[in-house]
Amino acid sequence: MSYPIEIIRHSLAHVMAAAIKKLYGDVKFAGGPAIENGFYYDFDTEHKFTPEDFAKIEKEMRDLIKSNGRFEQKNVSLDEAKKIFADQPYKMEWLNEYDAAGEALSIYNFRDFTDLCRGPHVESSKDLPRDSFKIRTVAGAYWKGDSRNKMLQRVYVDAFATAKELEEFEKMQEEAASRDNRKLGRDMDLFHFEPEYAPGAVFWHDKGYKIYRRLIDYVRMRQERAGYLEISTPSVMDKSLWETSGHWAKYGEHNYSGKTQDGKVFCVKPMSCPGGMLVFGQGIKSYKDLPLYLAEFGKVNRYEAAGGLSGLMRVREFTQDDAHIFCTEDQLEAEVVKVLRFIKDIYSKFGFDKISMKLATRKESEFRIGSDEIWDKAEGALKSALEKNGIEFEIAEGDAAFYGPKIDNYLKDSMGRVWQCGTVQLDMNLPERFDLSYIGEDGEKHRPIMLHRAMLGSIERFMGILLESTGGNLPLWLSPEPVVVTPISEKFKEYAKEVIEQLRDAGVYVGSDLRDEKVNYKIRELSLSKTPIIAVVGEKEMADKTVTLRHLGSEKQETIKLDLFIDQMKQAIKMPE
RNA sequence: GCCGGUUUAGCUCAGCUGGUAGAGCAUCUGAUUUGUAAUCAGAGGGUCGUUGGUUCAAGUCCGACAACCGGCACCA
DSSP: OOOOHHHHHHHHHHHHHHHHHHHHOSOEEEEOOEETTEEEEEEEOSSOOOHHHHHHHHHHHHHHHHTTOBEEEEEEOHHHHHHHTTTOHHHHHHHHHHHHTTOOEEEEEETTEEEEOOOOOOSBGGGSOSSSEEEEEEEEEEGGGOTTSOEEEEEEEEEOSSHHHHHHHHHHHHHHHTTOHHHHHHHTTOEEEOTTTOTTOEEEOHHHHHHHHHHHHHHHHHHHHTTOEEOOOOSEEEHHHHHHHTHHHHHGGGSOEEEOTTSOEEEEOSOSHHHHHHHHTSSOEEGGGOSEEEEEEEEEEOOOOGGGOBTTTBOSEEEEEEEEEEEOGGGHHHHHHHHHHHHHHHHHTTTOOSOEEEEEOOOTTSOOSSOHHHHHHHHHHHHHHHHHTTOOEEEETTOSBTTBOEEEEEEEOTTSOEEEEEEEEEESSHHHHTTOOEEOTTSSEEOOEEEEEEEEEEHHHHHHHHHHHHTTOOOTTTOSOSEEEEESSGGGHHHHHHHHHHHHHTTOOEEEOOOSOOHHHHHHHHHHTTOSEEEEEOHHHHHHTEEEEEETTOOOOEEEEHHHHHHHHHHHTSOOO
């Protein structure tokens, strides 16, 4: 009988636990769910699992599967369960929790392994595949995901219904790895890192920086058209500012700070908001000034934990396309609707049509600013704004910031990892701390409502995602070198230079490859470095004032008049509206 | 930060149980003057991540630190 893949994966997790129990004896079992592409199981044992163990474990699993062991479910009382799991501290913790929550306790036996588990499982291991799973890696993971707890060993396994699917998955992983932002950064000569001097900070090369600037230029153009005002605030400010904002207390160890010769402590800004607050605070604001949009492409520095850094995706220094929207309570919902629509539209220009949003709501247990009434209203406003935009979203309960609820937008990298990019956050904290006010219709002072908003989020991260999603095959308007001109031979160098000059005069970024190499060789190299259009010129072209084009990913050739080509390029590199 | 792995030429990687470094591509030089994914020949290039130690001798063994990769935690 055939089962859904989740049940197969979950059952295989039990098989692996049974295999590990058999092979390594004294093991404390934590838990092992099915996940995308497979499953994992967390173990606590003296034995340190290494890649050398994998084949052995896999073999034991196959033997167990072959033995046609049954998965037998039984409901047990709390006392029975406590007896069964007396030497399994993690299971004990679970069963006490389940019991406290009023849930029935269910156990599953498979061979010598008994697990506290709701199931469901396959009936017998004969229903499980023997050749379509593979242990991928072992990694540390904290018990219950809390870093104050003990770190367990998590064994990750890729598992599918058939060997063919596993093979396809592995092939896809390999293909995805070839689109890694770090690899593309090197192959396309976009950027590099200096681990010794600046771990987690990007050295942008000319081509990478062109893309970077284009991203900013595009957002800037769109923002200005939408009535945003762009400001710029200092990178280094006195520690007292961060005490006022509350960031020193909450994120002190993640700030870069240093003492000046006269003994003052300054911080490199980890975010742009406090600067924005100070700008809003200048002069007297009227309700007629609201909503007020203050945007800033702020370069921020955060001393992120070393283990969390990852290429362009997670860096210590990055630029946010930040903006702060000051409005009245009545305007709040409409402003959120507007921002979400804005983000949705911007993303569509990069080919991200399906955007994944999470509404992060308050955590009841934790300290937070603002009354329940305000939170109700704030969460309600964000939720209804999402609904009014027809955006699908999940609710991430308890994920709100202490100062307010937020909507986070996630994009996936080539390996399927999820990264937060755009965000809309309601902040009830900073206007208060900076004592911001505007004069209302009634002539009285009122506290403005403030929204933080980033669309791309971190330019670095967004570019990483963009590179991986396109495999480096960027749309022409973002390409640092949409066209490279190369002559057939030495004899046509002069004409090639002429073509380059004309393109450059027309405002088209253009590269040249004037090396005395065979065309085949240059085509290969330019293709590997993701040149969108290669313009080859030889005798014919020089005589006819034409260029012969080859587009990335296609073998077709097309010869067109140089004038026409220049016009076409001028159009093609225009930013989307 | 935590767990595991890795770190050898610009890049990708080889160097078995210790005897003082190798390949391909790239670079440079020369020849070739090329019509759409690698022309041929020659040459140069490495404090083997850093730092302690063991040893007559360390890329190789042991320790510390760092960075990178994969997870976990964190992510204003």
